[in-house]
Amino acid sequence: MQNKVVRNLRDQASVLGSLVVGVVVWQVIVDYGIIPSFLLPAPTEIVAAIFSSRVNWWANIFATLREAIAGFVLGTALGLLLAVAVTASGIVRKIVMPYIVAIQVLPMVAIAPIIYILVGFNDLSRIILTSLLSFFPVVVGTATGLADVDVNLVYLLKSLGASESLIFYKVRLPNSLPHLFVSLRIAITGATVGAIVAEFVSSNIGLGFLMTTALTSFNIDLTYAAGFILTVIGLLLYGLVEGVGRASMPWFRRR
Amino acid sequence: MADLVSLKDVSKSYTAITGEVVEAIRGVSFDMHEREVLTLVGPSGCGKSTILRLIAGVEKPSSGSIERRAAEGKFVVGYIFQDSSLMRWRTVYGNIKLPMEILGKKGAEAKIPELVKLINLEGFEKAYPIELSGGMQRRVAVARALVHDPSVLLMDEPFTGVDEITKEILQTELNFVIRSLKMTGVLVTHDIEEAVYLGDRVLVLSAHPGRIVEEITVDLPEIREPVIKTEERFTRYTKEIREKLNLLHPLRLSRRPTDAPA
Numbered sequence: 001m002q003n004k005v006v007r008n009l010r011d012q013a014s015v016l017g018s019l020v021v022g023v024v025v026w027q028v029i030v031d032y033g034i035i036p037s038f039l040l041p042a043p044t045e046i047v048a049a050i051f052s053s054r055v056n057w058w059a060n061i062f063a064t065l066r067e068a069i070a071g072f073v074l075g076t077a078l079g080l081l082l083a084v085a086v087t088a089s090g091i092v093r094k095i096v097m098p099y100i101v102a103i104q105v106l107p108m109v110a111i112a113p114i115i116y117i118l119v120g121f122n123d124l125s126r127i128i129l130t131s132l133l134s135f136f137p138v139v140v141g142t143a144t145g146l147a148d149v150d151v152n153l154v155y156l157l158k159s160l161g162a163s164e165s166l167i168f169y170k171v172r173l174p175n176s177l178p179h180l181f182v183s184l185r186i187a188i189t190g191a192t193v194g195a196i197v198a199e200f201v202s203s204n205i206g207l208g209f210l211m212t213t214a215l216t217s218f219n220i221d222l223t224y225a226a227g228f229i230l231t232v233i234g235l236l237l238y239g240l241v242e243g244v245g246r247a248s249m250p251w252f253r254r255r
Numbered sequence: 256m257a258d259l260v261s262l263k264d265v266s267k268s269y270t271a272i273t274g275e276v277v278e279a280i281r282g283v284s285f286d287m288h289e290r291e292v293l294t295l296v297g298p299s300g301c302g303k304s305t306i307l308r309l310i311a312g313v314e315k316p317s318s319g320s321i322e323r324r325a326a327e328g329k330f331v332v333g334y335i336f337q338d339s340s341l342m343r344w345r346t347v348y349g350n351i352k353l354p355m356e357i358l359g360k361k362g363a364e365a366k367i368p369e370l371v372k373l374i375n376l377e378g379f380e381k382a383y384p385i386e387l388s389g390g391m392q393r394r395v396a397v398a399r400a401l402v403h404d405p406s407v408l409l410m411d412e413p414f415t416g417v418d419e420i421t422k423e424i425l426q427t428e429l430n431f432v433i434r435s436l437k438m439t440g441v442l443v444t445h446d447i448e449e450a451v452y453l454g455d456r457v458l459v460l461s462a463h464p465g466r467i468v469e470e471i472t473v474d475l476p477e478i479r480e481p482v483i484k485t486e487e488r489f490t491r492y493t494k495e496i497r498e499k500l501n502l503l504h505p506l507r508l509s510r511r512p513t514d515a516p517a
């Protein structure tokens with residue numbers, strides 16, 4: 001148990017170490033003029049910009065975070081439902097799958113105007129757009145996990161008289177958990193991107209909105225500052241999903 | 256004693272992915288007597304696992320009939336597979352308990368500790384399969400197959416892939432467990448020594464499609480110890496099986512690959 005805690009801390013420390021090294025290298029590159037600072041501001045300048053600007057960071061962070069998480073939850077719920085439907089019935093799979101893939105291959109900037117026209121320029125349309133970027137990995141990953149079970153376990157339950165729904169509950173569902181958590185890690189990054197792009201297209205608040213407005217007024221430092229905060233949020237969300245995955249699957253062998 | 260399972264002229268064909276019809280077994284008939292261990296031995300792909308699936312009722316025969324009777328209560332099988340096929344998301348205890356949950360037997364969990372002791376896994380109840388050695392996983396699979404007092408025990412190559420030393424230990428343990436619980440079982444194997452060591456009766460199957468080519472009654476004590484494998488009364492049986500499987504035929508040795516050095 002204590003071993004586990006130590007190992008976990010060491011994992012976290014190495015992630016942090018890797019990030020610190022990255023930031024130091026970046027600082028050196030700019031300080032020595034390898035890349036001019038009007039193109040790539042140094043980390044110190046970015047942090048300075050965060051504190052010196054009059055932007056209400058918390059309000060913007062909150063707006064983006066809300067869209068990302070709501071979209072992630074909606075996308076995951078939708079993805080799970082579709083995964084179950086697609087696994088349960090071959091006909092449903094044939095009918096639904098092409099549309100699922102079509103939505104995924106269309107660029108989001110192309111779908112965004114349609115959604116805004118249909119749903120209106122509001123929070124809901126931004127959340128829908130975000131969910132579109134997170135549901136696909138959940139469908140594919142979970143469906144794989146539901147189908148790819150040890151056939152002997154299915155035989156075992158059948159020989160004991162279990163119904164298909166009991167087999168689903170006892171075998172398929174738990175079997176899909178590792179696949180599901182891989183999908184969720186992809187989905188949470190998708191949701192973060194989705195929230196930003198939705199804000200690019202139409203918004204008056206949020207980190208994506210800040211980035212576009214700062215860029216159009218050539219405020220490079222502020223653009224990077226918003227991007228930096230976004231990255232931190234993305235990493236934290238990813239870490240959170242991974243942490244929940246680890247905690248709920250102590251039985252899963254990694255590496 | 257009554258027969259628990261009777262197969263009469265059972266054949267089974269599969270339609271392969273290519274659409275081709277594959278005949279797995281042809282005209283197989285045998286009875287399983289109460290408290291007897293029957294072993295099926297035969298080359299790979301001769302339909303041994305198929306016969307177990309048919310007895311378990313998870314597949315239907317293409318022709319012929321299978322009758323099942325329980326000594327008492329409802330007929331139910333205990334099933335051990337070619338690999339241990341444990342639920343990796345469940346602990347040792349949770350895996351052993353599974354058949355009770357499916358059958359809705361409440362309160363019957365009281366016997367799990369006893370079973371854990373019988374298979375020498377005390378102290379590992381809370382361990383997950385990834386934390387167990389291959390041999391320990393096989394033991395859990397044995398306990399899972401026994402927990403619900405099955406009418407017959409189906410064992411599909413329970414020790415394939417286990418190292419020789421562990422295998423000998425597990426075989427002796429399994430023999431002891433089956434006898435002390437007075438189980439009726441059918442064991443599938445392509446290990447000729449194992450077929451004799453664990454069986455009261457050995458059915459030798461031909462290569463695909465599987466047919467029974469010989470039935471050998473093994474007249475050895477119920478509880479067996481490894482030393483018996485070196486005795487003449489044991490090797491007499493293994494030799495007979497090797498003969499029936501054409502393994503002692505000189506033709507085999509003369510059939511060299513064409514590019515083999517002269």
Ligand SMILES: Nc1ncnc2c1ncn2[C@@H]1O[C@H](COP(=O)(O)OP(=O)(O)OP(=O)(O)O)[C@@H](O)[C@H]1O
Nearest residue numbers: 269270271277279298299300301302303304305463
């Ligand atoms: N679901 C299936 N679809 C098509 N063919 C199958 C199927 N299951 C088994 N077969 C075929 O039936 C034959 C017998 O298979 P089975 O698994 O019963 O053999 P086995 O004796 O258990 O072999 P092994 O010793 O390798 O486990 C094989 O030729 C196999 O290809």
Ligand SMILES: [Mg+2]
Nearest residue numbers: 303304305337
């Ligand atoms: Mg087999």
